[in-house]
Every structure is written in C-alpha cells, then in structure tokens.
Amino acid sequence: MAEVKPAEISAILKQQLSGFEAGSSLDEVGTVLTVGDGIVRAYGLANAQYGELVEFEGGAEGIVLNLEEDNVGIVLLGVSTGVKEGSTVKRTERIASVKVGEGIVGRVVDTLGNPIDGKGPISGDTYEMPLERKAPGVIYREPVTEPLQTGIKAIDAMIPVGRGQRELVIGDRQTGKTTVCIDTILNQKEFYDAGEPVYCIYVAVGQKASTVANIAKTLEERGALAYTTIVAANASDPAAMQVYAPMTGASIGEYFRDTGRPALIIYDDLSKQAVAYREVSLLLRRPPGREAYPGDVFYLHSRLLERSAKVINDDNIAKEMNDLPEVLKPLVKGGGSLTALPIIETQAGDVSAYIPTNVISITDGQIFLDGDLFNSGVRPAINVGISVSRVGGNAQIKSMKKVSGTLKLDQAQFRELEAFAKFGSDLDASTLNVINKGKRNVEILKQGQNDPFTVEDQIAIIYAGSKNLLKDVPVEKVKEFERDFIEFLNAKHRGVLDTLKSGKLTDEVTDTLTSVAKDLTGKFKN
Template sequence: MSENIKASEVSEVLRMQLEGIDTSLQFDEVGTVLQVSDGVVRIYGLRNAEANELLEFDNGIKAVVMNLEEDNVGAVLLGPTDQIKEGYIVKRTGRIASINVGEGMLGRVINPLGEPLDGKGDIAGERFEMPLERKAPGVIFRQPVNQPLQTGLKAVDAMIPIGRGQRELIIGDRQTGKTSIAIDTIINQRSNFEAGDPVYCIYVAIGQKGSTVATIVNTLKEKGALDYTIVVSATASDPAALQYFAPFAGAAIGEYFRDSGRHALVVYDDLSKQAVAYREVSLILKRPSGREAYPGDIFYLHSRLLERSAKIINQQEVASQMNDLPESMKGKVKGGGSLTALPIIETQAGDVAAYIPTNVISITDGQIFLDTDLFNQGNRPAINVGISVSRVGGNAQIKAMKKVAGTLKIDQAQFRELEAFTKFGGDMDPVTALTINKGQKNTRLLVQPQYTPMPVEQQIAILYCGTHGLLKSVKLDKVHEFEKNFLLDLQNNHQEDVLDVLKKGIINDEVSAIIEKVAESIAKVYSK
C-alpha cells in the first residue's frame, strides 16, 4: 500500500495543513535578572542585545544596556531599584535609548525620558524620536561661528563673546553665580523670540535639589522666558542613570531644533555631577577606575556630548545626509541651524587643574571663570578676565561692539595687575593714576544685577563711555547713577539716531559725538 503513495500527494497534504498556521508570530528575546544593586541590573539570556539598547521589564520600568559581557548583560535602571527583583523577566525593545521631542515640550518641565514633571498633563502635538546618543556632525557639515548669541551681560558680550554654535564653559566654585549667567542668557533671548528669530533654550538640571529647580522654573516664568524654554530635570534624588542621561536628553532636544534649521541653546548644569553619576554607575558595573576613581572614558563621555554643538551648513541636501538621522526626521531637515552649549563645571577651592575641569576646558571653545573673591567684593558677575577666554572672539560680536570693547579685556587684566601693586602704597605717576581710575570705573560699569540682561545697543553706548575715559570726572560711588541716567537720556531723546543705529552694528562719528555730548552733560552732575 505504502509503495503506491506519490511524493506529490504528500507535499499537497502538507501544504494544505501548513496553510492554516499563522506564521506572523514574533518571538521576543527575553532575559532573567541575575542581580540588582544600586540602579544596575545584570541579566542572563539577552544574547543579541546591543549597546545603548532600551530594555523593558513587565512592570514598565526601563533600563539601558551599558556592559556586554560573555555570560551576562549589565544595564542601568531608569527607575527605582526596589521595584526590580532577582528572577524578573526583561525583554529587548530593539530600540536605541531615545527621547520623543516635539514643539509641545516648550514651556514644560520633563525628565530625561521625556515624561512631564510639572503636573500639566501629557505633552501635546506631534513628537519625533531622537536618539540620546548620536554621532556629532563632521567637519564638512559645520560652518564657522560668526553669529553672536547675546547674553545681555556687559562683561560677557564685551570681553568673552559667545557665538551661535559655540561651546563656552562656565566654571567656578559653588555659589559664585554660574547658574545666574546661564539663566540671564536664557532670559535675554526673549527679544529674539518676540522678533520672530527665536533661540530655543534647554536648561538641563543635573543632581540639583528639587527646590532649586522649582525656583529657576519660577524665575523663567516671571521673566516670560518659559515660552521658548524646556527644562530637563534629574534631581539629586533621582537614580544615577537618569542624572547620567539628562545632558544627552538635552542635546537630543537641541538637535531637533538645530536640524530643522533653527537655533537652540542648551545649558548643562552641571557636568561635574554627571561625571559623579557616571562614576557611580561604572564602579557598580565593575569597570576599572582611573584617576580620582573616574572611569577611563570620562573624557570621551563629555567630548561626545559637547561635540554635538555646532552651526550647520546651509545646503539642505548635504545637511540631510549629515548623520544617522531618525526616520521620523528625514525630509524635515534644513541647514543653517545651530546648537550652542553652555556647560557648567563646579571647582573645589578654585582648582581648575583638577581632572574634570581640565577635561572640559580642553573640549570647549573657551571658559568664563568665576572668582569667589571677586564675588564677595560685590563684582557680579564675578568674572576673572585674566583667565577667562573665548576662542571665537570678535567673530561673535557685532561690529560696533567689537570696535568699542576691543581693548576692554586686556585693559581690565592690566588694571588688575596694577591694582595689586598699588596696594603696597607709594606715589603714582599720572599715567598709572589714570589707568587705575579708568579700570575702577570700568569694573563698576561691568557690575550688573541678577536677571536684568541689557540690550546690546545700550551695552555698547555705556561701554563707549568707559573705554573712552568719559567717566574721568565721575565719582566712583556715582557710576551706577550715571549709567542709569545716561541710558534713560538715550532712550528718551536718542532712540532713533543712536540706539537703533548701534543695534544694527554701526558706530560712526555722528553717533560717537552724541554719546560724548550726553555723557559730558550727565558727568557734570556726578563730578561734585
């Protein structure tokens, strides 16, 4: 009987039986938790897991793959450790750790996963998935930094200018006004926002107290700056992994604006705390420790974060090939956008030669160094002009500012040196006396109250008085009154013929003559 069965009949029967089977089933690759400790899990079974891949537990908590070892995978938890136990099942998502970014985030406080923290409900509008870790744009895709990013601070805009696409480090001991410089810069972007040329701001708070973040959010709200700002918060009570990923989330949000042809500013406050969080995670993952117990790739961590800041070239077709753009963003890329970074680093007793400060100084395009002694003397912002520098320099200033404040930085540095010598007493020759007088008046002029940024045209006008010695006869304690009345006079009587002209970056003999005439008449009042 069996000899009469044909092969074709067997295959027909098998085909009929197989037709009913659903072949669309997908099998998840799952693993089992071997060990949990301080925000780090070791998982057995995820043979094909990839670095930086997002994993998910049955209870919804997510983790990111950090270590790929022969017999297990080390991952950092993006949630509370006490909710994960040994033996829990974890599955691969097949997605690289990313954040969903959209316009609806403006004005919101979120965590590094893009989830709202401000109690205002879900984030509205379309959102695009942006990877937290992404290759920085290559040299070919960058254009020179030559467009100013005004901070509204006379001391910064005149002596240490910041350009769009630059990375300028703010460094100093605790309580010297580092965050204030960054917040002033964000507040100063309000005029750009109202003029229709917004610089979208991302403030990343890493390892700070929740109350401090709340105060900053409140300040931004009061000053009308929250409309164009996103606050990413990973407070001191959050897991180390969230503090580690927070700056990458800020960079990813900034890249969304940059790659769609707009301008963005991201403040990392502060990277010392991110380095500590990364050290914590690395040590638990049993990675070998190096100098000051930091892992060996801490420099690489900060360089791949800060290299993502850039001003992108205008050719759209080239910009769209720029790098590993997410599928959702393809076709929406425009060139000409920029991402500016203001990383903040906290030093211990002014030691800029420590490991993390020297690392970040070498990656950035200059630093604003804040001095505790200057701060305590009332010189705020407490910028030490001797060791502060912008490696972009005058390219990031409008022409009028460059012309007026060109020598201010070197004059102030020389004045500081001379001032130190005059403390020994003795007679001064007239030239030294004049230099000291001018330096003291300029120092007073550069003092600025917190959260009151000044438009660039007013800065140029008042700095002209300082650099051209028009305050020679004004008493030192009357410099602020002179400044207030001088600017008031210009606003009331010379808005069009002086301030509007300076705003365009033009300074000519006509404008100079008016400034000198107004300064002379007001100086007479304060010379007695």
C-alpha cells in the same frame, strides 16, 4: 441535542488555518541574576547590543552598558520596584530615545521626556530622537560668526559667545554660575518677541527639586518659559537618570538645530553628571582611573559637547547629515545652531583638577567666576585674566567689536597695577590714570541679577567707559550715571541706539554719545 456537521467543522478549521503564519516570532528573553543599587545582571540576552533599551516584566526599563561572557550589566532607568531575581527581561532592539516636538517648549520633563510639571501630556506631533547620537561631521558645519547675546556686559564685550559655540562657565559653588546662564536665557526674550526665538534648554543635573522649581518660577514670571524647556534629573533620581539627562537635553536641542533654528543649552552641571557616571561605572565593576573616575569620562563629555554646532546654511547638504533620525529627514533645514553653556563646579578654585581640565580642553573657551571677586561685590564675578573665548571678535557685531577692542587688555592691566599700587603710594600720572579708568570700568561691568542689557545699551555705556568719558564721575556714582545715560539715550536719541544695534559706529553716533556723556558728567562732579 444539536447535530454537529463535519462540513461546518472543516470550514471553520480551514478558515482558522488560512490565517496561520508558519514563522514564529522569537522575543529574546533573559533572566535577572542579581539586582541592587540600580544595576541588574541578567543572562540569556546573548545578542543584546551596547546601549540597547531592555524591558523588565513589571514595565521598568534599563539600558545595556556592560557585555560580558556569561551575562549583561544593565543600568535601570527609574525605580527598581518589580525587578527581582528570576524575573524576565526582554530586548526591545532599539536604543533609548526621547519624544520631541514643538509641544515640548515651555515644559518641565524628566530624563525620559515624561512631563513632570502637572500640565498633562506633551501636545502636538512628536518625533523619536535618540539620546546618543553622532555629532555632525566636518562638512556639515560652518564657522561660528553670529553672536549669541547674553545680555551680560562683561561677557558680550570681552568673552563673546557665538551661535554654535561651546563656552564653559566654571567656578566654585555660590559664585553665580547658574545666574549667568539664567540671565542669558532671560535675554533671549527680546528675540522671541521679535519673532526670531532662540529655543533654550536648561538641564538640571543632581540639583534640589526646590532649586529647579525656583528657576522654573523665575522663567515663567519673566515670560521666558514660552521658549524654554527644562530637563530635570534631581538629586533624588537614580544615578543613571542623572547621567542621561544632559543627553536628553542635547536631543531636544538637536531637534531645533536640525530644523534650521538656533537653540541654546545649559548643562547645570557636568561635575554632577561625572560623579553620577562614576557611581554607575563603579557599580558595574569597571576599573577606576584618576580620582576614581572611569577611563572614558573624557569621552562622556566630549561626545556630548560635540553635538553643539553651527550647521551649514545649505538645505541639500544638511539633509545628508550623518546619523539623522529617519523621522526627522523631511523636516531638516540648514543654518540651525546649538550653543552650549556647560557649567563645572570647582573645589577651592582648582581649575587643574581632572574634570575641569577635561571640559576646558573640549570647549571653545571658558568664563571663570572668582569667589574673591564675588565676595568683594563685583558681580558677575568674572575673572577677565583667565577667561577667554576662542571664537572672539568673530562672534560680535562690528560696533561692539570696535568699542570693546581694548577693554579686556585695559582691565587685565588694571588688575595688575591695582595689586602693585597696594605697596606704593607715589604713583605716576599714567599709572593713576589706568587705575582710575579701571575702577570706573569695573563699576560699569557690574550688573544685577536677572537684569540683562540690550546690545545697543551695552555698546553705549562701554563706549563711554573705554573713552574715559567718566573720569570726572565719582566711582560710587558710576551706576547712577549709567542709568541716567541709558535712559536719556532711549528717550532722546533712539535713532543712535538703533544704528549701534545694526552694527554701525559712525562719527555722528560717537559725537552724540560723547556730548551726552559730557553733559551728564557735569551733574555728577564732586
């Protein structure tokens, strides 16, 4: 039997004791009291903070949303399997965040930023961006002056959207709200090809998985997924995932905004987010308010939409921005922007319901899509009368501003007279003139799905319409005229279109447009 030497034992003990630290680490651990409907009540987390991420013993995560005297209310992120009465839950001492980097572009992710497109993990460096974050303060912002081209004639001419603006897209179901937003994403391909990409984020809340798959397929086929990220919280996902999905999208958008680049985010749609938030709030036993929504549903949307901004074009000031994540500070640049196109679904055209009025008051204007117009074949079905952009002409290039100046007024006047004309047949010449011009302009503003127009093509055809150069073209042949007119200009007068694109509308340009239009109208006369 080997002899045990006391000196060796004491040496081993000394060595082990030298690595001993007297300070003990106390993980604050609680116990689950009840679990059900995606809500957990736990006791023992006395120091838990509102919005803090907590971890359950099975690996599931949750967010603390209710702090009560003897327990905390936790909303589960993901499935509740493995979480049962009596199981332990511990604090993480950090708030919910998502990993964002250049590799997230072109991917489909869930609310927690995990890829769900089967293309493997997100590549490259990633940075932790908090889901909830304060919006930039007043001194870090700049007025909206740069246009965000949607490629939709009716919007770019009459309800322009600028970079950093929040423009609401509102209408009944099946009126083309998503189509307007997807077309806007497709139109950014022109800037991506030119090496100045506008990074797009499409947030799908509470939609069918098949719908999201179709949108991803459309974007991929058109080459638009190269600059787009899709955040999906499908109808089958828990309510908490649907509530936080728009915030995940905003965090991804803020990464591009704070690194000095333009980004566009589409929330499709915030009505479903509000419904999910109502569900979570009622399950947490918070008192219901109007339409059973909780009292802070306005704050839910205002704090989300205020995160869209045009950041000041000064790197030194931008670096001082409030609430910047530490990991992002070395990358911060000024001049970035995050433009938001939130979607709200109305019931039977009722824009005065609770959620629609809330979001209208938060945003910088709204595009109202009308079911009656849609059914009568006017697509996009934009109701010009009650659609408005509170940024207006500041978000247009000079040439577009000049040609479309009176278009909105003309169309509103036409709609008024059109209704009046139904009652009487003997109209004077000037009224007939307004009606005939209006009918042709309605045709000009019609546009097919996934068919965005470049800004120069838009200006050229709107100039022809607003100057009444199509008065001899039959209404049913206006689309044919438009196609020939734009094809001819692109083939024979590319220089004129380039001048329009640069924002100039010279006499030489207008003379060319007028003569080309007049030459073409001869071909279409009855």
